[in-house]
Amino acid sequence: MLRLHDFYHLPPVAEYVRQWVDEPSSLALICGLDPQPTQSQRTVPSQRFSGRVTVFRLMVNEFLAGHPGAVCMMITEDRQLSRFARQFRDQAEVLLVDGSTTYEDHVAAALEQGPDLLVIDPLSAFTLPPMMIAVEAGLNVLSQIDVPYRGSAVFHQLAEWGLPSEGLGQTLSLISVQHVHGLCPHCRQPATIQPEHWMQLTRRYPDLDQNLKHLTRASGPTESGFFFESRGCPTCQETGYIGEKLVFDFLRVETPLLPPYQYRSQLMMSDYLLQLAKEGVLSLTD
Numbered sequence: 001m002l003r004l005h006d007f008y009h010l011p012p013v014a015e016y017v018r019q020w021v022d023e024p025s026s027l028a029l030i031c032g033l034d035p036q037p038t039q040s041q042r043t044v045p046s047q048r049f050s051g052r053v054t055v056f057r058l059m060v061n062e063f064l065a066g067h068p069g070a071v072c073m074m075i076t077e078d079r080q081l082s083r084f085a086r087q088f089r090d091q092a093e094v095l096l097v098d099g100s101t102t103y104e105d106h107v108a109a110a111l112e113q114g115p116d117l118l119v120i121d122p123l124s125a126f127t128l129p130p131m132m133i134a135v136e137a138g139l140n141v142l143s144q145i146d147v148p149y150r151g152s153a154v155f156h157q158l159a160e161w162g163l164p165s166e167g168l169g170q171t172l173s174l175i176s177v178q179h180v181h182g183l184c185p186h187c188r189q190p191a192t193i194q195p196e197h198w199m200q201l202t203r204r205y206p207d208l209d210q211n212l213k214h215l216t217r218a219s220g221p222t223e224s225g226f227f228f229e230s231r232g233c234p235t236c237q238e239t240g241y242i243g244e245k246l247v248f249d250f251l252r253v254e255t256p257l258l259p260p261y262q263y264r265s266q267l268m269m270s271d272y273l274l275q276l277a278k279e280g281v282l283s284l285t286d
């Protein structure tokens with residue numbers, strides 16, 4: 001069974017995931033832009049997949065692995081998504097939305113049973129009202145949302161769908177995810193960063209050096225101090241890239257005092273990208 005640690009590269013991700021498993025937010029949202037489940041994956045170029053659905057499924061696994069005996073209920077229209085890993089099937093109950101049942105019906109059933117985790121898939125303008133009922137009733141809800149935004153910008157979409165401007169008054173976690181191409185390890189070489197480019201970066205990220213230190217691996221490759229680029233070789237079919245990497249953004253709002261969109265992510269995707277660039281996994285120019 002795949003676990004989330006197969007997909008991330010930086011230690012802070014493990015800390016944020018563990019925090020959510022130990023103390024789930026009232027509402028946790030996995031954010032990213034993926035094709036709709038009904039769309040044939042063959043018709044969509046791979047770079048359009050953010051990896052959101054993968055992370056969403058893995059977060060359910062992380063929760064159940066961290067809480068043996070806990071009960072998870074999933075409300076979804078997507079039969080494929082509702083297949084749980086074999087070792088968790090006894091802990092999971094699927095409530096399929098079809099022609100005769102609605103999200104509202106299933107949320108009412110979930111409120112009666114009180115699962116340890118309620119998964120509502122997906123979050124949309126139609127599922128937000130029943131989802132808010134579940135959150136306000138005190139259930140821990142996990143959902144996924146198809147948006148091109150990350151971090152607190154996602155709240156603008158939620159406000160458009162009717163989330164009150166002061167938020168839900170509950171703990172919220174947003175985990176945003178994006179796919180990027182990895183540099184080919186066979187032909188990568190230290191990149192020459194033009195002084196103007198470096199100045200642009202430090203203007204945009206004044207705490208660049210500090211953030212890079214904060215994110216650096218505790219063990220593993222030592223800091224090279226270089227960024228990398230690749231020109232292409234036979235192994236990568238002259239593209240300079242091999243494989244896909246997932247990059248993350250984590251935002252957790254504990255006791256909302258401000259409108260939610262004013263909060264800053266604890267782990268920003270831009271910092272995550274920069275650190276991977278520094279480790280030679282990505283190109284700085286990408």
Ligand SMILES: [Zn+2]
Nearest residue numbers: 184187233236
């Ligand atoms: Zn190559």
